[in-house]
Amino acid sequence: MIPKIILGSGPKATGRTIGYLFGKGRANEHTDPHLVASWNGFAPDPGRSPHRDPKAVERQLVAQLDQPVKMLGDKAPKDTVWHCPVRAAPEDPILTDAQWADIARRMVAAAGIAPEGDDEACRWVAVRHAEDHIHIAAALVRQDGRRPERGYDQRAVQREARKIEVDYGLRRLNQGDGTGAKRPTSKEHFKAKRLGQEATTRDVLRLRVRRVVAAASDEAEFFSLLEATGVTVRLKLGPSGDALGCNFAMPNDTNDQGQPVFYAGSTLAPDLSLPKIRKSLATTSPEPVPAWPGNPWHQATAATERIPRRLTHGDGPTAQGQLVALGATLDLLPIAAPAALRSELEQAAVAFERATRSHIAADLDSTRVLRRSVQAIWREQPSDGDGAGFAMLLDTVLTAVAFAMHWHRTHQHAQQEAAAEQALVHLQIACGRVAEPVLTGLAQRAPSLQMKHRFAYHLQQAVPEYAERILSAPAWDALAAVLAEAEAAGHNATVVLDQALGQRTLDDANNPARALTWRVRRLGERHAPGPRAQAAKARSTAQRPGVTVHPAAAVPLQQQSPAHRR
Template sequence: MIPKIILGKGPQATRRTIGYLFGKGRAKEHVDPHLVASWNDFAPDPGRSPHRDPKEVEAQLAAQLDQPVRMLGDKAPRYTVWHCPVRAAPEDPILTDTQWADIARRIVAVAGIAPEGDAEACRWVAVRHADDHIHIAATLVRQDGRRPQRDYDQRAVQREARQIEVDYGLRRLKPGDGTAAKRPTSKEHFKAKRLGQEAATRDVLRLRVRRAVAAAANEAEFFALLEATGVTVRLKHGPSGDALGCNFALPGDTNNKGEPVFYAGSTLAPDLSLPQIRRRLATTSPEPVAVRPGNPWHQATAATERIPHHLTHSDDSTAQGQLVALGAALDLLPITAPAALKAELEQAAAVFERATRSRIAADLDSTRVLRRSVQAIWKDPTWHRDGAGLAMLLDVALTAVAYAMHWHRTRQHAQQEAAAEQALVHLQSAYAQVAGPVLTDLARRSPGLQTKRRFAQRLQQAVPEHAERILNDPAWDALATVLAEAEAAGHNPATVLDQALGQRTLDDAHSPARALTWRIRRLGERHAPGPRAQAANASHASAHPTAPRPQEPQTRRR
């Protein structure tokens, strides 16, 4: 159940609100508007007065609601109308008018609009014009002339909605922490349909701004990328002339005067204000940490592979920063991916966006390599090749997102945990599509039986606890191929295998052979060490054949 509070101002605010609630609606969706409850239980009902002009009854109802406001004259508050739509989920049972009336009374009570038993409280009505929701409208002056005590009413109403869900057996939503992006209003949805847009302007702008932040190396490039995607930017300047904020608009989205409708960055999402955007961009420019030349897929994969360690061993601010960087990487992946994968990756990025924000301030200092390597992939499509790079990155991203889910769960971030869980489903689907053909091709080139037997012996020595699973894994032939390719490139296969095993535990890997395949593919494409280095590595490996590896919580979902 989703309640949302909207405040109205102006001399005709109450009349406009009542006119909308009893009108036909912007999309003719108001089929049977009528009162289900009111402050005195006998307020005039424009929807149930068949022998009178409905407009006359609307005016009478608005006048009665406004009476305490008019008594204050010039001392009336700036905002005089409190409007709260309350919507049930599509799968919820249809509630009766009596049930909606009870819900309305509970909502106005906890919001401070009309506390239970308070005869001098604000005047209010609850209007139902659809099966799945009601609108509560109240005037913000009590009948004794005082203002209602409605501090933190949005938070109180949300808490009550969670309890209403329990009491009425409705779909139970996750409690929030005030860091979620603002949802489009019904008005914005209807407008998007009229404009032929697939999504509301607010959602389109949020996606484009997030992608521009993820892709840009500096502020100038950020604004250039927005312009290239058709977003109009209007800066807000302070007295000094410095830009303090920015607003965004889409072409064609205008008001009734033909002017562009601008959205402040902070209203698109809490982390899209200009100061927050500048803070994010500071992790890519200037460059105190240089990214080594090489395959950016490998660099992005290595950086993503370190995220679970940060989530389990670093402080909360660093861990939160890693989630921000992972979200930025997921924002850009759909642009670089094959057409068949775009939908799943876009869904993964859209839902994981909620998991990138919490009340914990993000420290972004440790995220530079991941951000720059993903930007390099986005800027240079020649790195895409056979899909192996994307498969490798998605393989470690699955683990990172699973750890993000666990991290949020332990901190009771319910909405963020749910978002990470949803993202995991979409990433699993995308990974299966891209990894399958690559692994099949590798398996087709599997080395001879003698070579595979040699590799198997080394596996049994190095990880006896996982050797049987690996050798019986469908991806074993692909693993043998990348070991043989690393050997042909001048690497010692035993050393490369030990390095891959030492990167992270296999305890939480659904397919240990597949996880090792991607690790060894990365290691094998590095420059092979010289004879002396190989001898030193071999000596170290023989002295520490089964060196213990760090253990992590078992949260892998693949």
């Protein structure tokens, strides 16, 4: 159940509100508007007065609601109308008028508009013109001439809504913490529908601005990319001429005068104000840390693999920074994805957006490598060959999002946890689609049984707690294939496997066999070390406590006998 408070100002605010509630609606969506409750139980009802002119009854109702306001004359407050739509979820049962009346009374009491038992409280009415919601309209002057005590009324009605959901068996929503993006208004939804748009302008702008923040390396490029995506920007300048804020608009979204409708960045999302955008761009500026050379797929994957540990062992600011960087990765990932995956990945990015914010301030310093490597993928569109680069990155992103969900759960961030869980569903679908054909292709190149037995023996000795799970997984043949290819490229396969095992614990991995496949693939594509370096690595591994090395693994590939090579 979603309540939302809207304030109306001016001498005609009550008339406009009541006129809208008993009218046809902006798209003829109002059916059978009528009162279900009021401050005194017998207020005039324009929807239930068949023998009188409905407009005359409307005027009578407006006059009665407005009477305490009019009595104050020039001392009346600026905001004179409290308007609160309360909507049930689509899957909720249809409530009766009596049930909606009870809900309305609980809402005005919780908000301080009409506390229970207060005969001098504000005058209010609850209007129902659809099965799934009501509108509560109230005067913002009490009948004794005082102002209502409605401090933090938005939080109060949200808390009451959570109780109502339990009492009436409705869909239970998660309690928010004030860091969520502002929802589109009913007017914005109706406008989008009228224009044939699938999403409101507010939602479209939020997605585009977030994606450009993730892609841009500095402020100049940020504004340039926005213009390229069709977003109009209007800067708010201070006395010095410096930009203090920015507003965004879409060219096709205009008001009655044909002018663009601008949205302040902070109203699109709390992290899209200009100061916060600048702070985010500072982590991708090339000056402090030079960009890494090499394969951006590998760099982005390695950086993403570090997120679970930083979420579980880092402090709050570090963990929050990882969530911001993970959200930026999801924002850009659809652009580099195969066409068949883009829809799922875009939905994952939209869902995870809510999971990138909390009241914990983000430390972004540790996110530079991830943000820059993902930007490099976006800019350079590097060749991905058989698709393994994208598959391994998506697999590590999937694991990171699962840990983000757990992190929010431990910090009791209910809405963020739900958002991460929703993103996880879309990522699992996308990951299955992209990883399966890549792993199948690798498995077709699996080595001989003798070589697989050698790799299996080393796994059983090195990580006995994971060996059975890895060896029985569908990805085992793919893992054996990349180990054999690493060996063919001049690496010592078991040394490479030990390096992959030592990079990070497999506790973080959603699928240990698949995670090892991606790690070995990355390590195997590096330049192979010489014989002396291989021998030194093998000796170092053999001396590691708790690890038993297969005899063949201790001998560099170039020095092995033909029998060993087979």
